[in-house]
Amino acid sequence: MYGEKFAVDLEKWVCDCRRWELTGIPCSHAVYCISLTGEEPESFVNQCYSKDAYVRVYESAIEPINGPNAWPNSKKDPIHAPKKLKLPGRPKKARRREPDEQISDPKGIKKLSRVGITHMTCSGCHQKGHTIQKRPQRLTKEAEMQHMQAGESNVKAEMAYMQAEESNMQVEMTSILPEVQVTQEEITLPQPNV
Known part of the structure; x- marks a missing residue:
């Protein structure tokens, strides 16, 4: 990561890495710029993380809800899991790889060398x-x-x-x-x- 440069705008609370915009918490680049101005990084954190916002969200009582016995009955058929289909052929043992995983061999098979076999x-x-x-x-x-x-x-x-x-x-x-x-x-x- 050395050598990468990011533009930070403290007035708009924006950094080119976009971490500050996505999380609402200043990224390392923004914290460095804030420390150069002599201000506290906590003052640049989004208000949704403050104690006042937390208290405002949970100040009203959460009403309990009825259990499944009190739910209204539906006239439609109940939902079942899909039927399991048995595919033809031998099942694959190899795990499904992630799209970004690299396979050394195109087929994914490593063959042993026959060197030394006489x-x-x-x-x-x-x-x-x-x-x-x-x-x-x-x-x-x-x-x-x-x-x-x-x-x-x-x-x-x-x-x-x-x-x-x-x-x-x-x-x-x-x-x-x-x-x-x-x-x-x-x-x-x-x-x-x-």
Whole structure:
């Protein structure tokens, strides 16, 4: 608000901000001008705020009124609340915004970014980081075939890696467990009694 200027007329009790005219109480601009003249700001307040005006308004007695039982009956139908209509479709959950509220997105929806998400895999090339619909760029037929072949080689490499990992696990298990040789004679199973 710094730098704004308002014209104040103490004779007409008017300020350009119009607060003094609307409320009847001098605004801050008018109070400053009144203090420069050395007068009291209370003398520039509208007379409706004075004690004399308050007493004049309420000096006559307020008569009591009859209750609803003494009211005259109307011959017309009683007024009811309007019927509630169920609109088609799903009800909106979003609150109604004020006209001056700003929405960041035109639709009012904020989407989360997909930065850092790498768990998606392309079904065409089996590479991580994109899907077949959202490939970085559309490829020509020849480039598409190369893309698919690269994917097949990726799958083959992944399968070979998995098989090598399984064989390493088997080697580790055999090196941990001591070899025990069991003959047929040592194993005797109890026979069921019939």
